Amino acid sequence: MIREELKRGIFTENPIFILVLGLCPSLATSTSIKNGIGMGLAVTFVLACSNVIISVVRKVIPDKVRIPCFIVIIATFVSVVQLLMKAYLPALDKQLGIFVPLIVVNCIILGRAEAFASKNNIFRSLLDGIGIGLGFTLSLSVLSIIRESLGSNKLLGLNFIPGYEPMTVFILAPGGFFTIALVMALVRRYSSRKKEA
Numbered sequence: 001m002i003r004e005e006l007k008r009g010i011f012t013e014n015p016i017f018i019l020v021l022g023l024c025p026s027l028a029t030s031t032s033i034k035n036g037i038g039m040g041l042a043v044t045f046v047l048a049c050s051n052v053i054i055s056v057v058r059k060v061i062p063d064k065v066r067i068p069c070f071i072v073i074i075a076t077f078v079s080v081v082q083l084l085m086k087a088y089l090p091a092l093d094k095q096l097g098i099f100v101p102l103i104v105v106n107c108i109i110l111g112r113a114e115a116f117a118s119k120n121n122i123f124r125s126l127l128d129g130i131g132i133g134l135g136f137t138l139s140l141s142v143l144s145i146i147r148e149s150l151g152s153n154k155l156l157g158l159n160f161i162p163g164y165e166p167m168t169v170f171i172l173a174p175g176g177f178f179t180i181a182l183v184m185a186l187v188r189r190y191s192s193r194k195k196e197a
Contacts, residue, residue: 001127002127005124005127005128005131006127006130006131006134007131008131009127009128009130009131009132009133009134009135010131010134010135010138011135013132013135014135014136014138014139014187015108015132015135015136015139016135016136016139016140016143016180016184017139017183017184017187017188018187018191019108020184021107021108021111022043022106022107022108022136023180024102025039025043025099025102025103025106026139026140026143026176026180027173027176027177027180028099028176029096029099029140030140030143030144030147030176030179031144031147031148031151031171031176032095032144032147032148032152033141033144033145033148033155033156034092034095034156035092035095035096035144036137036140036141036143036144037137037140037141037144038085038089038092038095038096039096039099039100039140040133040134040136040137040138040139040140040141041133041137042081042085042096042100042103043103043106043108043109043133043136043137044129044130044133044134044136044137045077045081045133046074046077046078046081046103046109047108047109047112047129047130047132047133047136048126048129048130048133049077049080049129050070050073050074050077050109050113050117050129051112051113051116051117051125051126051128051129052117052122052125052126052129053073054070054073054113054117054118054125055117055118055120055121055122055124055125055126056122057069057073058117058118058119061118066114066118067110067114070110070113070114070118071104071105071110073113074103074104074109074110074113075104078100078101078103078104081100081103082100082101085100108132108136112128112129112132116128117129139183142183143176143179143180143183146170146179146183147170147171147175147176147179148160148171149161150166150167150170150175151166151167151168151169151170151171151172151175152166152168152171153165153166
C-alpha cells in the first residue's frame with residue numbers, strides 16, 4: 001500500500017507533468033536546483049501536515065465552511081515553513097520570496113485537501129501528501145536541472161559544460177514554459193508507449 005501511494009503521487013498523478021497543477025510556482029522557482037528543491041520540500045511538508053490535520057477534523061467541519069477551514073489549516077503550516085526558512089535558510093527564503101506565502105493558495109494543496117484528505121483516513125492522507133509532495137519536488141528538480149544548466153551553464157554553482165555559451169532564455173519565463181512543455185511531452189509520450197506495450 002505504501003509503495004502504491006507513493007508511486008501514484010510521484011508518477012501516475014504527478015502534479016506538474018500529469019495533472020498540470022502548480023505551474024506558477026514551478027515556472028518561478030525552477031531557475032536553480034537549490035530553489036527547486038527548497039520549494040518542493042516546503043510544499044511536501046505543508047501537504048503532508050495539512051493532509052493529516054484535515055483528515056483528523058474532516059468529520060467535524062461543516063460543509064459550508066469546509067474550504068475556509070482547509071485554508072486556515074494550510075496557512076498555519078505555511079507560516080511554520082516560512083518562519084523556519086527565515087530563521088535557518090534566509091538566503092533561500094529571499095530567493096523564493098512571495099512564492100512561499102503563496103503555497104497557501106496552491107491548487108495542488110487545496111486540491112489534495114478537498115479530493116483526498118477530506119475523504120480518507122490519516123495514514124492514507126499522510127502517504128498522499130508525501131507522495132504528491134515528492135512528485136512535485138522531483139518535477140521541480142528536473143525542470144531546475146535543465147533550466148539552470150542550459151540557462152546559466154551552472155549546476156549547484158559549478159560550471160556545467162566547459163566552453164558552453166549559456167542560453168539565458170532558459171532562466172527566463174519563456175524558457176520555463178518551453179522546458180515544462182518539452183518534459184511534459186516526453187512524459188506523456190513515455191506513458192502512452194507504456195500503455196500500448
